[in-house]
Amino acid sequence: MFSKSKINDPIETPKTDESKATLPTAPKPSAPAPAAKPKAAPSVLSSDLTIKGNLETTGDIQVEGTVEGDIRAHLLTVGETATVRGEVVADDLVVNGRVVGRVRGLKVRLTSSARVEGDIIHKTIAIESGAHFEGSVQRNDDPLSQGNQAPKALPPSSDSGTA
Template sequence: MFSKTRVTEPGPRTQPAAEPEAPRSFDAGFDAPAASATAPRARTAPSVLAADLTVSGNIKTQGDIQVEGTIEGDIRAHQLIVGESATIRGEIVAEEVVVNGRVVGRVRGLKVRLTATARVEGDIIHKTIAIESGAHFEGSVQRQEDPLANGVTPKLAPPAAAKPAASEE
């Protein structure tokens, strides 16, 4: 069914566009990276750091990461899954964090989930949190509307705006 709809509606419109690009068909290698450049915007498979891998240093990506090894450094990602055999020593900043293994350091995330096998030693700053029964957690938990923001400037701005209003009276 879907292929008939695609052929009927966008097919004729796409074909005239494909005809001027026919000479570019020799540049098929360039077309493939363009498709790959579009793919990271969509949901892709996470980068997996194997259990036998040890990384000393910071990791930063806009994609997803699944860690099964040992990381000694900070991690910034869209989504981070800490495997059961993983150990992370450093700060984690991600929109979604799922901890199955061990984390020693601060965790900042919009959604943070500690599974039953999780061991976290450090503070958690979150928008939403879930801690399963059996998870080991030592530290403090703080809820913030935007835990990914480094500063609290947005929270300080409204009171400063209120002060000039009081001065005008």
């Protein structure tokens, strides 16, 4: 009948102070779990902007102005009013404007308003009717891994004279 064990004791309910309002409370949020990053909006370079230097991002860039330098991005859109003088490298590349330099991309698309002066190295390519293109086109399964390799130079001539 009398024991120190609480096994047989009735369950006690905590006493509340009735003067305080007893509203149901939501559980306290724990630290937020790291969620997948929401897709960021593309960086837009407006038509009145001129950049001298290289651009590199893992995100998306939309160029409407002038860039004098190389661009590397995930998705690169060269707008109709844009001019890029340098190498452009992207997973997905859409050219509506002018590019003077080498183009490398997994998926390259030249729209009818595109003007490209340079070589294109691609995995897949689409050139719309009306696009202006001067250069060579080369298919490559991994066009992005070529780095900044210059085109292979011809070996020196064996009959070179002295100057």
